[in-house]
Amino acid sequence: MSGVRLEQLTKMYRDPQRGGEVTVLDSIDLTIAAGEFLVLVGPSGCGKSTLLRLIAGLDQPTQGTIWVGDRIVNGLPPKARDIAMVFQSYALYPHLTVYDNLAFGLRRSPQINVGSLLPAPLEATLTRWTRPLPKGLQCSFARERAIHQRVVTIAQMLQIDHLLWRYPKQLSGGQKQRVALGRAMARNPQVFLMDEPLSNLDAKLRTETRGQIVQLQQQLGVTTLYVTHDQTEAMTMGDRIVVLNQGKIQQIAAPLELYQHPANRFVAEFIGSPPMNFLPVTVTATGIQANGWQYPLTQQQQALFGACRERQVWLGIRPEHLRLGTATESAIAVEVAFVESLGHETGLTVHLEHSATPWRVRLSGHHAIGRGDRLYLHPDPAHLHFFDDHSGQRLM
């Protein structure tokens, strides 16, 4: 399998309204290792699909280089890049059966790399095969047989082998999506690009198919770039996550690293659901304070701020790193605005004194808390995040 390397990849579009050009991707440097599963996340319009389209060859970069393995593919048409793309809309051929949808790319491919996916007991299936060769196709029986083997193998892996003779309109959304995945996999490409492939599925099917994609990717070892809006998919599927905002990479890291050590405020807010809570605070000689609230810092935390006393910074605390307690100087007094009781945990939306932005709290277990209750929250000192108040960069 080949890795993918993007060097200084930039894409600009004409902006007819403003009359100039708008930069959609800005000097992207990104390496996806061979066999890696990399998840790409970012807000709507940040350039995720554009990045995939450039790698697939469906659009041309304004500047920069795209490597697939040791080849620069900038000038190559999509089909010469050995890349398969799976879209949110399944894009199946409605007039072809599942079998022919899976076989379509293989029949058009000049060579089929037979053998890499073949399980042993295929002979029995093959001897039952009585379909005539498709008309007008200049392929030998051996070639069609190799295609058949690949189609059956993929269908078995995705558990759609009982659907091979149905048409797309006779399938459920989840089945269609698995056919679309199968069609991409059948060609045994060097790289998979997946653009929110599960977003049309209901929650249960989504969870199931999510697991299947991860298993298949591990089995096949195909380098994969996967775009999603879904926090759970981002945190559970990839080896690493890349966070994009306004066409710029904000951070690339393993999921937990990203969650525990976000590089800046944007990543801290974007990764995690509910998002991290923020409060502007002033660093004092011994701790931090905001509107009469005082919180002591550990010596290590104090050392971080060094001589920067009286400095304004952003404090960040994740909803699960707040616990209920008594009214002390270091507790944050809040009023409950909204309660979500899920049984195994209780979610709160609360208002702080002197702060217009509500905070989110996640308490494990059930708590008898109602709207309007006054509570005292104690931040977990081991999980405080600090960000520069100008640049938003992480300070610790």
Ligand SMILES: Nc1ncnc2c1ncn2[C@@H]1O[C@H](COP(=O)(O)OP(=O)(O)OP(=O)(O)O)[C@@H](O)[C@H]1O
């Ligand atoms: N052909 C085009 N001409 C002009 N602008 C475009 C074109 N294609 C995309 N854009 C703009 O580029 C920006 C990025 O679009 P893109 O589809 O890559 O975003 P995205 O991150 O995939 O968004 P979403 O999550 O909503 O799918 C958007 O502002 C979009 O309007």
